[in-house]
Amino acid sequence: MTFTETTWNEAKELAGRYPHSRSALLPMLHLVQSVEGLVSSDGIALCADVLDLATAEVAAVATFYTMYKRHNTGKHHVGVCTNTMCGLLGGDAIWNAISSDLNTGHDETSEDGKITLERIECQAACTHAPVVTLDWEFFDDATVDGVRKALSDLREGKEVKSTRGPVIKGLQASERLLAGFDDDEFDAPAIDEKMLAGLHRAREVGQTLPSSEV
Amino acid sequence: MTIDNTPVELVTLTIDDIEVQVPKGTLIIRAAEQLGVQVPRFCDHPLLDPVAACRACLVEIEGQAKPQPSCAMTVAEGMKVRTQVSSVMADEAQKGVMEFLLINHPLDCPVCDKGGECPLQNQAMTNGRGESRFDGEKREFEKPINVSDRERCVSCARCTRFADQVAGDPMIALLERGSQQQVGISDDQPFDSYFSGNTIQICPVGALTSAKYRFRSRPFDLVSVPTTCEHCASGCSLRTDIRRGNVMRRLAWDDPQVNEEWNCDKGRFAFPYVQEGRLNQPLVRGEDGLLHPASWTEAIDVAAKGLAAASGATAVLAGGRHTVEDAYAISKFARAVLGTDDVDFRSRPHSTEETQFLSSVVAGSGLGVTYADLEKAAHVVLVAFEPEDESPMIQLRLRKAVRRGRTKVTAITSHVTSGNKKLNATVIATAAGHEVSALSELALDANTIILVGERAASVTGLLTAATKKAKESGAKLAWVPRRAGDRGAVDAGLLPGLLPNGNSLTDSSAREKAADIWNVENNTLPFAAGRDFGAIVHAAVNGELKALLITSVDVEDTQHSASTLQAIENTPFVVSLEIRPSSITELANVVLPVAVVTEKSGTFIDWEGRPRNFGQAIREHNKLTDGRVLAMIADAMDVLLGQQDVAQLRAELAQFAAPTNRVDAPSHGADVPNGLTLSTWNQLIDDGALQEGEPFLAATSRNVIAGLNSKTAAAHSIAEGDLIEISTSLGSITVEAIFVDGAENTVWLPTNSGESKVRTNLGAAHGNIVTIKRGGGQ
Ligand code: SF4
Ligand code: SF4
Ligand code: FES
Ligand code: FES
Numbered sequence: 001m002t003f004t005e006t007t008w009n010e011a012k013e014l015a016g017r018y019p020h021s022r023s024a025l026l027p028m029l030h031l032v033q034s035v036e037g038l039v040s041s042d043g044i045a046l047c048a049d050v051l052d053l054a055t056a057e058v059a060a061v062a063t064f065y066t067m068y069k070r071h072n073t074g075k076h077h078v079g080v081c082t083n084t085m086c087g088l089l090g091g092d093a094i095w096n097a098i099s100s101d102l103n104t105g106h107d108e109t110s111e112d113g114k115i116t117l118e119r120i121e122c123q124a125a126c127t128h129a130p131v132v133t134l135d136w137e138f139f140d141d142a143t144v145d146g147v148r149k150a151l152s153d154l155r156e157g158k159e160v161k162s163t164r165g166p167v168i169k170g171l172q173a174s175e176r177l178l179a180g181f182d183d184d185e186f187d188a189p190a191i192d193e194k195m196l197a198g199l200h201r202a203r204e205v206g207q208t209l210p211s212s213e214v
Numbered sequence: 215m216t217i218d219n220t221p222v223e224l225v226t227l228t229i230d231d232i233e234v235q236v237p238k239g240t241l242i243i244r245a246a247e248q249l250g251v252q253v254p255r256f257c258d259h260p261l262l263d264p265v266a267a268c269r270a271c272l273v274e275i276e277g278q279a280k281p282q283p284s285c286a287m288t289v290a291e292g293m294k295v296r297t298q299v300s301s302v303m304a305d306e307a308q309k310g311v312m313e314f315l316l317i318n319h320p321l322d323c324p325v326c327d328k329g330g331e332c333p334l335q336n337q338a339m340t341n342g343r344g345e346s347r348f349d350g351e352k353r354e355f356e357k358p359i360n361v362s363d364r365e366r367c368v369s370c371a372r373c374t375r376f377a378d379q380v381a382g383d384p385m386i387a388l389l390e391r392g393s394q395q396q397v398g399i400s401d402d403q404p405f406d407s408y409f410s411g412n413t414i415q416i417c418p419v420g421a422l423t424s425a426k427y428r429f430r431s432r433p434f435d436l437v438s439v440p441t442t443c444e445h446c447a448s449g450c451s452l453r454t455d456i457r458r459g460n461v462m463r464r465l466a467w468d469d470p471q472v473n474e475e476w477n478c479d480k481g482r483f484a485f486p487y488v489q490e491g492r493l494n495q496p497l498v499r500g501e502d503g504l505l506h507p508a509s510w511t512e513a514i515d516v517a518a519k520g521l522a523a524a525s526g527a528t529a530v531l532a533g534g535r536h537t538v539e540d541a542y543a544i545s546k547f548a549r550a551v552l553g554t555d556d557v558d559f560r561s562r563p564h565s566t567e568e569t570q571f572l573s574s575v576v577a578g579s580g581l582g583v584t585y586a587d588l589e590k591a592a593h594v595v596l597v598a599f600e601p602e603d604e605s606p607m608i609q610l611r612l613r614k615a616v617r618r619g620r621t622k623v624t625a626i627t628s629h630v631t632s633g634n635k636k637l638n639a640t641v642i643a644t645a646a647g648h649e650v651s652a653l654s655e656l657a658l659d660a661n662t663i664i665l666v667g668e669r670a671a672s673v674t675g676l677l678t679a680a681t682k683k684a685k686e687s688g689a690k691l692a693w694v695p696r697r698a699g700d701r702g703a704v705d706a707g708l709l710p711g712l713l714p715n716g717n718s719l720t721d722s723s724a725r726e727k728a729a730d731i732w733n734v735e736n737n738t739l740p741f742a743a744g745r746d747f748g749a750i751v752h753a754a755v756n757g758e759l760k761a762l763l764i765t766s767v768d769v770e771d772t773q774h775s776a777s778t779l780q781a782i783e784n785t786p787f788v789v790s791l792e793i794r795p796s797s798i799t800e801l802a803n804v805v806l807p808v809a810v811v812t813e814k815s816g817t818f819i820d821w822e823g824r825p826r827n828f829g830q831a832i833r834e835h836n837k838l839t840d841g842r843v844l845a846m847i848a849d850a851m852d853v854l855l856g857q858q859d860v861a862q863l864r865a866e867l868a869q870f871a872a873p874t875n876r877v878d879a880p881s882h883g884a885d886v887p888n889g890l891t892l893s894t895w896n897q898l899i900d901d902g903a904l905q906e907g908e909p910f911l912a913a914t915s916r917n918v919i920a921g922l923n924s925k926t927a928a929a930h931s932i933a934e935g936d937l938i939e940i941s942t943s944l945g946s947i948t949v950e951a952i953f954v955d956g957a958e959n960t961v962w963l964p965t966n967s968g969e970s971k972v973r974t975n976l977g978a979a980h981g982n983i984v985t986i987k988r989g990g991g992q
Contacts, residue, residue, distance in 0.1 A: 045402065056400045
């Protein structure tokens with residue numbers, strides 16, 4: 001597809017945000033993904049053009065990170081953490097349940113085009129294990145029933161909220177946020193006591209970070 | 215050569231309990247080499263930045279819990295390193311990595327091109343386990359890139375680092391991740407690099423192979439001979455691999471002073487001409503006007519008689535592809551046997567200013583500016599010279615210098631090219647023909663090197679300006695010709711008025727000395743300076759010459775091919791020394807087949823002035839050198855020159871002392887063209903005769919386009935992508951217009967690529983006036 005002038009300008013704006021324009025590649029890939037729902041060859045060409053890179057250099061990055069999709073995605077992206085912590089605490093069960101509900105496997109999209117399912121790695125949110133992500137917003141302390149309900153609401157177009165606040169708006173909207181645009185249209189996720197427990201404990205026993213000097 | 219006397223700071227460490235001192239900053243893997251300890255390695259390459267990608271080189275370092283990659287860690291004072299020689303930990307780590315690397319490797323050595331010369335094969339034996347414990351399924355890939363076997367790749371990133379760091383063509387990259395990681399290109403941008411062949415050579419496994427060589431041979435079937443590349447004046451050391459009298463492949467050979475470990479794809483792949491379509495027998499034109507095969511005796515006899523009969527009206531057109539020994543033999547033959555000074559190697563456009571420049575500044579000047587000098591220079595100015603196309607090793611060396619951050623490059627040229635972008639060059643966009651003022655305005659100092667290219671000859675005043683600029687500023691000046699034999703031809707005296715080693719023909723003592731060395735009467739040598747190539751052609755067109763001796767000339771190179779052919783046609787007797795039939799063969803009276811470089815020994819003098827000797831690679835073909843053939847003709851003309859074998863010619867040339875009276879430096883004023891001019895140079899990979907028969911190489915040539923500034927285009931109602939017609943009074947060329955970032959009022963065309971045959975169709979040189987107009991629409 002051909003990108004609109006707005007996208008080109010936004011890409012150039014991103015390039016201008018860094019001392020070395022090449023640093024803008026990661027957000028820029030999110031930007032083209034927010035437009036197309038995937039990183040297509042055209043998206044790669046746009047990034048290469050704006051940053052004066054070879055397309056192979058952009059492709060190397062786009063294919064390295066799993067968050068960039070080289071194939072079409074559904075309206076929503078649902079990630080189920082199946083790493084050790086979440087897996088044991090229910091992540092595996094959630095995965096099995098919804099994967100068979102949707103008849104959709106890892107990195108596949110449901111037949112109705114609404115949900116792309118992915119088994120994801122640890123989200124550094126083990127405090128609230130098992131976690132699920134809905135368009136990369138957290139769905140903490142997930143249960144099979146809770147996730148089933150959320151997914152059916154999403155598929156029916158009802159409003160679903162992250163357990164930390166933000167409304168789930170679709171993968172492309174989240175991608176735009178990741179690209180560094182429309183920050184103010186999203187609610188800041190809440191922080192709770194459980195997340196801070198480690199910090200409090202460290203303070204109690206007087207633990208500090210090791211000095212950075214070597 | 216200057217010797218760097220800065221003291222080196224040394225660091226003392228022990229490796230396997232042996233104390234060793236190495237310069238600070240040395241990598242552990244190199245320090246181990248000093249002791250003769252070979253740590254296994256794949257990604258490590260002395261000319262690439264370290265990445266520690268393959269982990270094959272793990273060693274134990276006292277005080278560190280885990281083994282460390284020795285290819286990426288520098289030594290430290292008192293460091294205690296243990297390699298596989300004295301550490302179980304290092305040995306097991308290395309074996310473990312090797313086992314991992316082999317998990318996905320197909321182990322298809324019996325059908326792999328690399329088999330027998332493969333670092334993976336070798337190191338799996340020395341530093342791995344004998345048997346695989348892996349019985350799972352290995353990854354497999356389809357083969358969309360025709361020369362890559364991705365399953366064999368060990369992800370060392372040598373190829374990608376070479377492309378990115380050395381060549382500046384980052385069109386190959388490691389795609390995907392984990393066990394799917396693979397080398398690839400993006401669908402819309404092929405790996406069009408002039409240097410792609412190097413990746414095949416440095417790939418430590420058989421993942422990248424040459425389309426041409428694939429499945430053709432085994433290393434142990436080959437006889438390898440060190441050779442010098444004949445394709446340009448960069449002077450690359452090559453290794454030519456021969457099987458039963460045939461060249462199977464050519465590789466870059468390691469010469470740190472010249473090409474380091476690299477070469478270009480032309481030098482690597484353009485060799486089929488050695489085998490295919492050669493002239494194998496002398497030909498003599500008979501009464502019937504047709505060429506007939508003849509014996510050597512008969513052909514030499516006819517040639518000798520014809521040349522003798524034409525005495526007083528003969529000329530020699532020599533071409534720029536000769537070894538210095540053959541060039542010398544031709545130079546001598548012209549003066550001592552034919553008694554003519556009408557001799558010139560410059561088949562391409564040239565000028566009297568250039569004759570003077572070459573005779574006074576270049577001839578016999580020995581080693582001048584070197585590759586090492588380029589690397590150390592603060593500033594390098596490129597004048598009428600496009601290194602990527604015209605001398606690729608200069609391009610790579612300059613890129614290396616620029617990447618280190620000490621060297622800056624300025625290019626005086628018509629537009630920003632992909633080559634000077636990779637050098638981060640400041641481009642002074644200058645319409646062709648206007649270079650003199652651009653150069654004069656530059657402020658230069660003694661830390662500057664000026665490199666002036668072949669096409670400077672066709673810009674009046676430019677070589678004068680470059681010489682003057684160098685003198686005034688203390689900058690060093692080097693002339694970079696395009697052909698491998700050009701510099702040697704100058705040293706051999708293949709120019710009117712010039713004897714070997716920079717001696718002037720009109721200097722009576724030098725002429726006497728020459729007569730002495732050549733063993734002829736002084737008065738048989740010509741007294742006055744003769745005609746240059748253009749003047750010879752002109753005289754011949756007017757029927758003023760009775761005989762021409764032509765060797766190694768491609769009419770496509772000459773200023774106007776049709777005139778050159780006319781000149782040959784109008785000359786009653788023509789002797790041609792050739793390797794393959796050409797348009798000259800059609801017109802010659804006697805055609806004598808000669809050896810190509812692979813079939814003889816000799817010396818090329820590279821642009822630095824460095825002699826590049828090479829031995830005979832193929833003995834089976836029994837071909838004669840130009841020098842030998844000329845000796846036979848001389849013999850038949852009753853002038854005894856001796857055997858004229860390569861060693862004898864070399865020794866004789868060395869007898870020419872440096873000149874006492876040099877030819878004066880040129881002093882030509884600028885003559886600025888008034889109008890739209892043609893900017894042109896030969897692309898590295900083009901329709902040159904020696905590149906024939908190599909479709910894989912030809913496929914990597916660049917698109918044939920006309921490059922021009924958008925304002926100039928607009929002034930002629932030309933839009934990007936339009937077909938445009940570029941013409942002179944002699945003809946026209948129609949190609950697609952592409953906008954370039956460059957000077958106004960100038961249009962760029964490749965000299966000899968596809969539709970764009972500048973010499974044949976326009977009869978024009980760089981800087982000449984041309985007209986352009988839109989022609990034919992999209
Ligand atoms: S293709 Fe060869 S050089 Fe390139 S990464 Fe793989 S093993 Fe290394
Ligand atoms: S750079 Fe020149 S000398 Fe070297 S391989 Fe290429 S053509 Fe031959
Ligand atoms: S294991 Fe799931 S968030 Fe860490
Ligand atoms: S050679 Fe050291 S990590 Fe590859």
